[in-house]
Amino acid sequence: MTKTEIAKAFSIGEFEKTNKYISENAVWTVVEEDKFVGKQAIIDYCEQVGNYFKSVTTDFKTLNIIADGNKVVVNGTAEFMRENKRVSFVSACDVYEFDDNHQIQNITSYCIQSK
Numbered sequence: 001m002t003k004t005e006i007a008k009a010f011s012i013g014e015f016e017k018t019n020k021y022i023s024e025n026a027v028w029t030v031v032e033e034d035k036f037v038g039k040q041a042i043i044d045y046c047e048q049v050g051n052y053f054k055s056v057t058t059d060f061k062t063l064n065i066i067a068d069g070n071k072v073v074v075n076g077t078a079e080f081m082r083e084n085k086r087v088s089f090v091s092a093c094d095v096y097e098f099d100d101n102h103q104i105q106n107i108t109s110y111c112i113q114s115k
Helices: 003-011 039-055
Strands: 022-030 034-037 057-068 071-082 085-098 104-113
Touching: 003 057, 003 071, 003 085, 003 104, 022 039, 034 039
Parallel strands: 022 104
Antiparallel strands: 022 034, 057 071, 071 085, 085 104
């Protein structure tokens, strides 16, 4: 997978595809919410998020992907539905920093939940 493909897959919750591209000492910062340090902490949290995604119908829309060197930025929206009712709607932007071996070193996520 290219860095852009890895970033997009992670951003739309296809975490299993990306696990092997997360470095052992990676850091994922979800601004104003949480911080996950180390590959295993990130994978553990992704499993929790993945379980939530299985409990709802998800509609991810990727609006932009910008890549420059070892950085990739993905922004888009996610709508979560259950029983034909909106559970939540999120506008998000994820900034990925890779090393020269295509391994994610840092992820910074900005998530704005619709009121």
